[in-house]
Amino acid sequence: MGILKVRNLNKNFGGLKALNEINLDVEEGTVHAIIGPNGAGKSTLLNTFVGRLVPDTGEVNFDDQPLLNRQPYEINQMGVCRVFQTPEIFGELSLLDNVMIPTFAKRDGSFVLNGWGRMDRETDVNDQAEHVLEDVGLADQRNELANSLSRGDKRRLELAMCLVQAPRLLLLDEPTAGMSRADTNNTIDLLKRIGERGITKIVIEHDMHVVFSLAEKISVMAQGAVIVEGAPDEIKGDPKVQEAYLGGAHL
């Protein structure tokens, strides 16, 4: 069962073909990694999934619903959540609020005027948020401001903000970039644990250690196109992949 179907996606920036006839099928419940050198179009591709970028031609269907030309919040409400490369969090809010806000979004939809309730009396939302903070190991800092966290913790917080929504598709853009080896391993463990909940994941990653410990299927991109697709073992030995990473056949 493909939960995300991408068909013939094209995007030009000026003369540059950022996305070139991309086709992609992501199976429900799997971890699908997208790898490729810098500038291969990985983040551009993710941007088209979350409504940040509209491609020139092509289709993206999530659960047989078209994703294109929707506002980012509509796409999220459909069950797609993204963790960004640079953490996008509510820096001036407490960790708990950071996680409660997505929980409200899940519960109440994209807009509800709840001006009379009290944050500390929304027990169900509170509990869920606390629970997820514990999951990612940030429960002790729940009342601190998000800006005071380290970069790695910010990413974990952002992950928590997605997890609390129990999305059907989770998009992770280099979840371990800039992390220490220990942090990276923690994150891998965390992602594996989440995997048990049956959330489909698309991971963009440079760190092959991360990719091969998580991914069930890998798509390799270069110069805006998917050049190879397959299981991790198949990818490891593929000459095209090495060629792409080493900079082309001319070498």
Next chain:
Amino acid sequence: MDVIILQVLNGLDKGSAYALIALGLTLIFGTLGVVNFAHGALFMLGAFCAVTLNRFLTLSHQVVDPSRTDFLGNPLKVEVRYIEEWLGPEIGGAIIDWSVPLSILLAIPVMALIGLAMERGLIKHFYKRPHADQILVTFGLAIVLQQIVKYFYGANPIATPAPEAFTGSFDFGVLLGFEPFSIIYPYWRLVYFCFAIVIIAAVFAFLRFTTFGMVVRAGMADRETVGLLGINIGRRFTVMFAIAAIVAGLAGVMYTPIVAPNYNMGMNFLVLSFVVVVVGGMGSLPGAVAAGFLLGILESFASMSAVIDLVPGINQVIIYLVAIIVLLVRPRGLMGRKGVMED
């Protein structure tokens, strides 16, 4: 036809003032990233440089003239100007007559000093603060500067005439083959327009052809990168602030014969010049200049009686209407880059 030419001409001098103020605002915004609400006050301070020089040149002492009496019936005390006493009435009179253009010489160092003091003393500490804070602190400064000027010069407009030689007006109509008096244009306004063009050209040339200017332009485009090159961009930006202050000040000096200055004149221009900057596009120097002239001309057209009869009150709101439309239809302004100042 002549009516249209007439209003275009009329728009030019108001547009010149808008363009000069907006140019300085944009320079400050583009280089320093600071929203300067005190810029109108700088324009006003420039105008008061002219007033001050005029006062200074006309300093006088009293001589009792027993043949005449004053309003109380006492012998009249006649004011004798020192400068006329020293240099003779001819030369002295001529210097006084030319006090407004002469004020440029005074205004350049004075405004440069004020600009430097402002940047070093105040603005510098606000580079990293939110725009709202910058707006607020410079707004407070504008109030303070205004009140100080009011304390020394009073609230009434102070007449500062142009030199005798420029007092008449020029009949463009005859030149272009229309009836006499159909397109008249005072000489001083012509001078003002030309002056504005020279200043604008000078600023652009400075940014274009000097190394200093190139560094500053690079800094406007990407401050961090230039900083990485080991260039002390901060000091250059200080100088840019002083230049913006000088431009605003000179605009004020030369404007005094057109509208008699009072302490409040800067505020009237401030709101409008912000609209000009936004219409031109935040951070775009050519945009600021073009929008300045454009809005000046539009304002002139809106004040034609035929237009007012058609849309009552249009002359009161035209600038704001244009601003709203531009911001909604093309938020980056006429020539701005996308995304500047969106947060």
Next chain:
Amino acid sequence: MLGLSRKDTTLLLIVLALVVLAPFLLNPFPEDSELARFNAGYPDLMQRFVIFGIFAMGFNILFGLTGYLSFGHAAFLGVGSYAGVWMMKLLTVNVVPAIIASVAVAGVFSLLIGYICLRRSGIYFSILTLAFAQMSFALAYSVLTPITAGETGLQLSLNDPRILGSSAVDGTIPATNFFGIAMRDGFEWAVGGWKFTFNFGYYLCAVIMLIAFYISIRIFRSPFGAMLRAVKSNQQRMNYTGINPKPYTLAAFVISGMYAGLAGGLMVAVDPLAGADRMFWTASGEVVLMTILGGAGTLVGPLLGAGVIKYFENIFSRLNEADLNQMFSGLPDGLQSAMVTVAQMFVGDGWLLTLGVMFMAVVIFLPGGIVEGGQRVAGWFRRKSGTEKSGKAAPAASAAE
């Protein structure tokens, strides 16, 4: 109490006490003492304190929470005022319909303007709101004179229809009232050298202000309030989190516009004249100043800011040279005249200079406004006493909102 946490209840009770006791607190000096000129406990100023408190409180819901800096909020106050006066001209001088109309009209007007202006953010939003407000002012002052009475201000007259009341009572215009209690009436209590004034109009405004304050606390503590803070913090994240920030911001805009309309309605309820000047951009600037001065994003900050600015505007602007000479009369002659000369720059017509200097000082040294100042002082004391007791620094003062 009332669904508030203990801390918020305490805060509400403190504000309640301050407001109820204001006639005493603001008149600390006996009538004929030299310092009586600094008394602020007279109806007009007390009314202004609470009315502008409401205005600033509403502005704070927009600016303090969402970070959207509106430079045109006075337009809503003005529109509210006009609506209020028209109700009193057409219907009755009972203030209730006037206040309701003010809030409603300002709400509709802010919905309209907010819908357009919120298509942009940052300084573009500020300029848009400024442009709309300036247009409203310019038109109200000139072209719309038949509706607004332009320069002279819209006021009641003997020929108004007032279909639910009477046009005139004994040849004069009836006084604005709340079911028979006239706004300008009250109760005076002279005790010792003091004279305290308890004005009905003030207490009506005060009650409404307390209600508005209560609503503001509720909003601050609600999920809606959290959403607004999130708008300020990171709109992008909101969007990718499944929340549409636009309607939240618009709701905040309309609520704050209604607060402004309420303030406008109360202004005409206690003093039935609406002038176009109250829509001028400096009036919009003033409410920004109040909010920042007190502390944007805090609950009591705007109230404090409004109080300080109105105090300066009404008390300092009325000191003159003779007053100063009296005040410094204890000093030696030379020093006295020097002090008077310096002080004169700051009082009377120089009160704006005082405001400007004070304002710059706050923005430079106390970006969090008076509330932050209070917290710092409190924190300083707490640390000091903490060191004495346990030798350990006490935790930093929590936000005393």
Next chain:
Amino acid sequence: MGKLYVSRRSLLKGSAAAGVAIAAPTIFTSRAWASDFTNKPTGSSVTLGFNVPQSGVYADEGADQLRALQLAVEHLNGEGDGGMMNTFSSKALKGNGILGKKVEFVTGDTQTKTDAARASARSMIEKDGAIMITGGSSSGPAVAVQALCQEAGVIFMAGLTHANDTTGKDRRRNGFRHFFNSYMSGAALAPVLKNAYGADRKAYYLTADYNWGYTTEQAISQATEGVGWETVNKVLTPLGAGDFSSYIAPVLKSGADVLVLVHYGGDMVNSLTNAVQFGLRDAQANGKNFEIVVPLYSRLMAKGAGDNVKGIFGSTNWHWSLPDDGSKAFTKSFGTKYGFPPSQAAHTVYCQAILYADAVERSGSFHPCGVVEALEDFKFDGLGNGPTLYRADDHQCFKDVLVVRGKEKPESEFDLLEIVEKTPAKQVTYPHDHPQFAGGELGTCNAGTA
């Protein structure tokens, strides 16, 4: 002990509710107006409120008013040389204050805004116990404060306010205006203009786009049309436009040969300066010299416009160079104290203060309704404008109006205007229900709280 302060009117309906609301001993009996009223002076002094613009464009006029008012207070208290009190036809004032009470004053800043003016007046009434408010330099605040004084039950002696509405549409029983008005300007100017420029003239109006502009434009155009002039066009200009060039440039082509600048204050300085810059004064139109007229002149503004005022006609309420005893006494007294002659704004508020004090003396009480009665249809002389009547129907003073012209050869910086004609009061008198003044009612006198 406590005291309920309630205006009599609201008490009719509200006393019961109020009594319940504040459970306090309320002793209230219906009294004749001689006994109690707002801010009844109880001590040895009486407080007057001087509400003048101290900031904003009219700040200098406000400062001049304050000087004159301080002078008036001195004179009332028997200090100084007595000024116009010596020449005033009524001799009720004795130089011992008012009714033996020393005159004290408080000042406030109107900022030339209706709201600020009202706030400042309210604080004077509520806080400082002012029994009378005077001052001000434009009509918006004057109308607003007049209405406030009516509501509060104190007397308002208007300062410089020229719009018809102050004693027309917005007249109030508790308010009085000594200054002349738009209608009078028109009636005085029209014949003089006809004599100077002929009956066959075409006029173009630039009018300040607010209330005073409208009424003045109407008054002048009706009056000049009455002497045969034709109105070519009327254009509204925004307040504080600064540069009027785009309004002035088309004038020469319009077929008009006279430009009427219905502007005051800074706007007048700027529009006149612009008009001269555009060569209007040297121009020819319809075979005649082009002329400029400024309906309301003030010396302080003439100073701002510099040489541009030379030869330009306008009207004014008073000028220091008038040769009568009152004017001479006032100018001497003011000039000796401050070193320069008083402006018309200073003169009108000085007169108002003296007139108020005199009315109190004559009625024997500070009670506002007594003062109103004493001022209504009061005839006086010796205050610089010749024989004057305070008309009961609308509380407007009727007196001679000065038509002035910018002096070609000023002898000093104060000597900017020359008096061309003193239009007799009869010529500028109108019925109180004249269409330009219609729609207003004085109502009844209000003494305020009981």
